Amino acid sequence: MTYPLKIEEEQQLNASRLLRFIDNSPSPWHAAASIAAQLEQAGYRRYSEQQGWRLKSGDKGYVLRADASLICFRIGNEPLRQTGFRVIGAHTDSPxxxxxxxxxxxxxxxxxxxxxxxxxxxxxxxxxxxxxxxxxxxxxxxxxxxxxxxxxxxxxxxxxxxxxxxxxxxxxxxxxxxxxxxxxxxxxxxxxxxxxxxxxxxxxxxxxxxxxxxxxxxxxxxxxxTQCGSFWGSSNEFIANSQLDNLASCHAALTALTAQESSAATSVCGFFDHEEVGSVSYQGAGGNFLSVLLERIAQASGLSDEDHNRAIASSFFVSADMAHAWHPNFPAVYDEQHRIFVNKGPVIKHNANQSYATSAVSEACFIGWCEAAGVEYQRYVHCNDLRCGGTIGSTLAASLGMRTVDVGNPLWAMHSLRESAGVLDHSAMIRVMEQFFQCGRIASG
Ligand SMILES: [Zn+2]
Missing domain, CATH: 2.30.250.10 (Aminopeptidase i, Domain 2)
Structure with a gap:
């Protein structure tokens, strides 16, 4: 690394927007409202679960539950039963x-x-x-x-x-x-x-x-x-704010989705409350919000039950949540082979006991999108001596029956009121997510 670290204007801008997004979202209810406001600006219209839907190619919409969880979608240009859904999930709540x-x-x-x-x-x-x-x-x-x-x-x-x-x-x-x-x-x-x-x-x-x-x-x-987000470091290459876990992933997915006008496959983002308390609730990822929404989209697009199941089998879920960045003062708590560094790119998370849903196939798919985006990636495994955290990936992989990869950007001080992360990583994640939404057929396996 050379000093000062080179930060492009767009990377700076994306990080500034992230900090502002968090400053405007001091609670999960505010986070959902901030996401809804950005979607409205991008031409997404609000749908109600209580009303009937008709959808066609290019339609863009979102649905709120309990004012704290939000699912948004953009209908693809190609037949849903063949392309399936490209879904990114993240959580709106923070401990x-x-x-x-x-x-x-x-x-x-x-x-x-x-x-x-x-x-x-x-x-x-x-x-x-x-x-x-x-x-x-x-x-x-x-x-x-x-x-x-x-x-x-x-x-x-x-x-x-x-x-x-x-x-x-x-x-x-x-x-x-x-x-x-x-x-x-x-x-x-x-x-x-x-x-x-x-x-x-x-x-x-x-x-x-x-x-x-x-x-x-x-x-x-x-x-x-009440303290606003800030940049820090010798080259201003780091950011600090509350709730980076997981509003940074929400913001990356939202930015990637709204940056694009259209895609072959139907794109979906699910932003869920209650991840920090286990996800089992009316609006949590362990509830039926996403599965019902995907079913509603299929029905409103004229798909039969069989077509919907075909679509699910062709779909892919990216579960995005933050990862534990290596801290030089505490080297003993990390697996030395799987240290992940701030500003070295998105992290693919592995856990043999399925705290993370990553498989060899889903990992290979994600690596493909990183390469297409020209973005470095890293691999994380939690130290065996410590209990591994979990997120929404495995829960939704199981309930949806969808191939899933667990990823996220490196973060210091997870669950502190003031967390830190890297400026470069945020833009890198946005670019990979854009590739994911644009990707064509995904091989089975
Ligand atoms: Zn999280």
Whole structure:
């Protein structure tokens, strides 16, 4: 590598757009709305699962579930039963803290907000940061109907201050340990008296949404970071932000899809909530959202059941999620033969126990798209001594009956509130995904 590292304008631009996309998506509900807005701009129209569909070559659409999962598609120019689907999947959720339904706790002269732990965040990274809240409100209109409203506070609103080192003398030796029930509530405000403060958050939400507090029926709120994304490194070759896992993969797939006007095969992107908690839910990848949607697309395109099954057998699924980049300070936790480096290209993930769905065939296909895109690739296997994580690849390979490869870009500090990745990798992944959407027939096997 030469110094400074050469970064092309397009690579810089794609990374900047990614950071802005994440800054505008502080919760999975906001992420789905950001994706929908970009799709609308690219001429995709919203479809409802409750209505009948008719589709023809070139049609572009998207469907939302629970405001947090989104599937979009572009109908190909060639017969679906022959080409099959080209599907990329990623997740919209990130591990963190979620506000409890009755969150307000009065202690001394302080109000605190009780939180649940969502998925597996590195809790210590939530301390001493300018945290805020984002999510959705369900409000009842005058006529009695229910309406969803996104809400976010741009300014810091809550905080989890550390103890001073003088009251936690061994913190640097033992690491920061937080009692999950007692020591995670977020400091929220001062109080003057023992008045009833149970509606303090509700009042703030109502004010922010410019509605009456009594109209708010229920809420789902994530704790988010208010710090915007940034570039860092000697050549500005790295990026940092919250939620790079996995909004970076969502953004790469979305960018690849909308960069193209048409393709021979029908292109599909599935962006799913609830990956961090196992995917089994109404809107998760372990539910029926994608299988039903593919069936609906086939039916609306006039395919018989047999034709649909033929299409599925000719299809391919790219499961895109981030991968553990090699960290030079901690070489012992990596398999030396399978170290993956930031800014050295997309990673193909292997696990013999099927935590990842990659097979020799699906790997060979992905390598073909990397070569066609002129992009370097890397291979990852988790250290045998440590439990391997999983993602949506194996779940969907099983439920759809579709050949699948698990891939992703290298990432430092996965599940930290502030993760880091490479500028070059993001554009590389976009280019490979473009090749994937444009590829012709995929050999069976
Ligand atoms: Zn992930």
């Amino acid at each position: 963190g803290l979620r506000v409890k339904p009755r969150p307000v706790i009065a202690s001394g002269n302080m109000l605190r907000l009780g939180v649940e732990i969502y998925g597996g965040p590195i809790l210590a990274t939530f301390t001493d940061r300018d945290l805020s809240l984002a999510g959705r409100l369900i409000i009842r209109n005058d006529g009695g109907s229910l309406e969803m409203r996104l809400i976010r506070f741009a300014q810091p609103l809550v905080r989890l201050p550390n103890l001073p080192i003088h009251l936690n003398r061994n913190v640097n030796e033992d690491g920061l340990k937080l009692h999950k029930q007692n020591e995670l509530p977020l400091l929220f405000g001062n109080i003057e008296s023992s008045d009833d403060n149970s509606r303090a958050l509700l009042a703030l939400l109502a004010e922010q949404a410019a509605i009456d507090a009594d109209a708010i029926v229920s809420t789902e709120l994530s704790v988010c970071d």
